[in-house]
Amino acid sequence: MARVVLKLGDDISTDIIYPGRFMATVLPSETPQYAFADYPEFNEKLKNREIPPGSVVVAGKNFGCGSSREQAASCLKGYDLIVVARNFARIFMQNAINLGLRLVVCPQIEAEEGDELEIRPDKVINKTSGQEFTVEPLPAARQAIIEAGGLIPYTRQRLLAMRGKKKKSRA
Amino acid sequence: MGMTMVEKILARATGQKSVKAGQVLEPEVSLAMSHENGALVINQFLEIFKDTGLKPKVWDPDKIALILDHRVPAESSKTATNQKKIREFVAAQKIKKFHDIRGDEGGICHQILPESGYVLPGKVVVGTDSHTTSHGALGAFSFGIGATEMASVWALGRVLNVEVPETIKVVATGKFSPYVLPKDFILFLIGKITAEGANFKVLEYHGPAIEKMSTSGRLTVCNMSVEAGATSGIVPPDKETLRYLKEEARVKGKVEVFGPDPGAEYWQVIEIEVSKIEPMVACPHTVDNVMPVRKVGRVKVDQIVIGSCTNGRLDDLAVAAKILKGKKIARGLRMLVFPASFRIYQQALQLGYLADLVKAGAVVMNPGCGCCLGVHQGALGDGEVALSTTNRNFKGRMGNPKAEVYLCSPAVAAASALTGYLTDPRKGGK
Numbered sequence: 001m002a003r004v005v006l007k008l009g010d011d012i013s014t015d016i017i018y019p020g021r022f023m024a025t026v027l028p029s030e031t032p033q034y035a036f037a038d039y040p041e042f043n044e045k046l047k048n049r050e051i052p053p054g055s056v057v058v059a060g061k062n063f064g065c066g067s068s069r070e071q072a073a074s075c076l077k078g079y080d081l082i083v084v085a086r087n088f089a090r091i092f093m094q095n096a097i098n099l100g101l102r103l104v105v106c107p108q109i110e111a112e113e114g115d116e117l118e119i120r121p122d123k124v125i126n127k128t129s130g131q132e133f134t135v136e137p138l139p140a141a142r143q144a145i146i147e148a149g150g151l152i153p154y155t156r157q158r159l160l161a162m163r164g165k166k167k168k169s170r171a
Numbered sequence: 172m173g174m175t176m177v178e179k180i181l182a183r184a185t186g187q188k189s190v191k192a193g194q195v196l197e198p199e200v201s202l203a204m205s206h207e208n209g210a211l212v213i214n215q216f217l218e219i220f221k222d223t224g225l226k227p228k229v230w231d232p233d234k235i236a237l238i239l240d241h242r243v244p245a246e247s248s249k250t251a252t253n254q255k256k257i258r259e260f261v262a263a264q265k266i267k268k269f270h271d272i273r274g275d276e277g278g279i280c281h282q283i284l285p286e287s288g289y290v291l292p293g294k295v296v297v298g299t300d301s302h303t304t305s306h307g308a309l310g311a312f313s314f315g316i317g318a319t320e321m322a323s324v325w326a327l328g329r330v331l332n333v334e335v336p337e338t339i340k341v342v343a344t345g346k347f348s349p350y351v352l353p354k355d356f357i358l359f360l361i362g363k364i365t366a367e368g369a370n371f372k373v374l375e376y377h378g379p380a381i382e383k384m385s386t387s388g389r390l391t392v393c394n395m396s397v398e399a400g401a402t403s404g405i406v407p408p409d410k411e412t413l414r415y416l417k418e419e420a421r422v423k424g425k426v427e428v429f430g431p432d433p434g435a436e437y438w439q440v441i442e443i444e445v446s447k448i449e450p451m452v453a454c455p456h457t458v459d460n461v462m463p464v465r466k467v468g469r470v471k472v473d474q475i476v477i478g479s480c481t482n483g484r485l486d487d488l489a490v491a492a493k494i495l496k497g498k499k500i501a502r503g504l505r506m507l508v509f510p511a512s513f514r515i516y517q518q519a520l521q522l523g524y525l526a527d528l529v530k531a532g533a534v535v536m537n538p539g540c541g542c543c544l545g546v547h548q549g550a551l552g553d554g555e556v557a558l559s560t561t562n563r564n565f566k567g568r569m570g571n572p573k574a575e576v577y578l579c580s581p582a583v584a585a586a587s588a589l590t591g592y593l594t595d596p597r598k599g600g601k
């Protein structure tokens with residue numbers, strides 16, 4: 001069971017998730033401190049570890065629109081949040097998958113802060129309201145990356161297959 | 172069956188006769204661009220090589236471009252250290268398309284790439300910046316990716332798992348009215364289709380109004396295509412593209428150009444009669460909150476910004492200089508000008524535009540992203556209003572979530588600088 005800890009509207013930009021003024025901070029180990037920095041209350045709760053891993057942020061359409069900054073995905077991944085939104089902007093979605101941040105595309109989702117959700121592969125059940133919402137699969141093109149646990153391990157496999165072979169044949 | 176522009180480019184980049192929207196491909200990359208976030212790419216790149224026993228080496232140093240532009244000169248020790256890390260990596264990997272903070276060759280990545288002749292029609296370009304869509308202006312398939320994805324490109328020379336996007340054809344007919352610029356056209360389009368109207372799709376621009384548009388204007392249009400959610404904007408290359416490549420980008424040798432097939436299948440076709448477009452403005456806090464300036468009412472402005480990868484080119488500065496020459500900007504107003512590159516800065520210097528702007532009261536800053544993303548210079552105070560030729564007005568974009576940003580063309584910005592209020596340039600700023 002996962003609890004909704006933040007509810008947001010449509011078009012939540014990467015400037016809201018990770019404000020541009022913190023862009024000099026890049027390492028995934030350091031970005032979480034600025035997650036939702038312009039929502040000071042929520043940011044404090046995250047920093048004080050009052051929000052358990054696996055908690056849910058619910059949003060409307062076009063979550064993560066705007067800049068390609070990967071900090072917007074890595075800062076949420078740092079707290080192991082799950083984002084359930086009606087849909088996502090392209091680059092944010094790819095960054096999230098690449099870094100292993102869990103996204104759920106749920107075009108009709110309705111939930112309030114404090115609601116308990118059960119997230120299944122095909123649907124989200126809002127245990128508090130009793131409603132059920134269909135889940136759309138993530139792009140097929142990204143499945144292999146999800147299965148490999150992110151783009152870094154996936155690329156590593158591919159790299160070894162490409163360059164490793166060359167190396168072996170030389171040895 | 173015919174292919175769209177991007178389908179054709181992807182077919183070539185994967186060595187296939189034809190591809191179709193929805194297919195998953197791994198296209199070869201012709202140019203891979205990063206800016207200061209190159210520091211994160213380097214980190215992720217080294218991570219990929221960890222425990223592989225392989226030496227971390229980029230696939231092709233000639234196809235990587237690194238441009239320092241977001242926070243130049245560095246605003247903090249952290250940024251300076253990231254920039255230093257990039258310089259060291261560039262030297263170690265022998266990357267030549269590197270533009271440091273220099274008065275002779277620096278500037279914003281999306282201006283440096285086209286003007287240096289790095290972008291060619293029909294190629295696949297990726298960049299760790301969402302406005303990488305800009306380079307579609309030269310007929311490339313150019314799109315933004317994240318830093319980890321770029322690290323993967325540096326290692327493999329291809330982008331993994333690209334889904335061939337659907338394409339929306341935009342046909343722009345008619346003639347622009349005086350004081351109506353390409354910026355007004357793209358704002359109008361975004362207002363019409365919304366900030367997610369082209370999500371995961373490509374906007375392919377056609378029609379007489381595009382054919383007559385300069386490459387600078389096309390760069391503005393493709394730059395902001397991402398604000399409608401588009402993966403990329405693209406203009407089929409034509410005479411103007413070839414002129415730009417030869418005369419301005421100094422590309423030598425033969426450039427191969429091709430357009431979409433006549434029977435290409437589009438997801439949607441949108442027609443726009445440009446003579447009906449007026450000077451537009453995107454109101455806070457979304458880019459699709461677009462209205463004609465005329466209808467917005469009285470808005471007092473505290474800061475005017477002319478510059479960025481959207482509208483910091485020579486023609487943009489010329490429009491502003493023409494309106495402001497021999498006049499003074501209103502009291503109680505700050506006007507900041509950021510040319511998009513040092514080449515433009517030098518040209519504007521020689522042509523007297525910068526002198527006109529400075530004498531009118533503007534502050535001319537060094538080329539770079541400046542205050543566009545609110546991290547470096549020109550932050551706004553609580554409750555202040557900025558009118559800017561940049562491309563985003565999200566809450567907090569100019570460094571303060573308690574401020575407001577309106578987006579407009581350089582003509583609207585300059586006319587408003589004279590009055591201190593949002594002003595329709597057709598009224599001459601009086």
Ligand code: SF4
Binds near residue numbers: 302
């Ligand atoms: S000028 Fe602004 S939009 Fe353009 S690259 Fe720089 S920060 Fe991004």
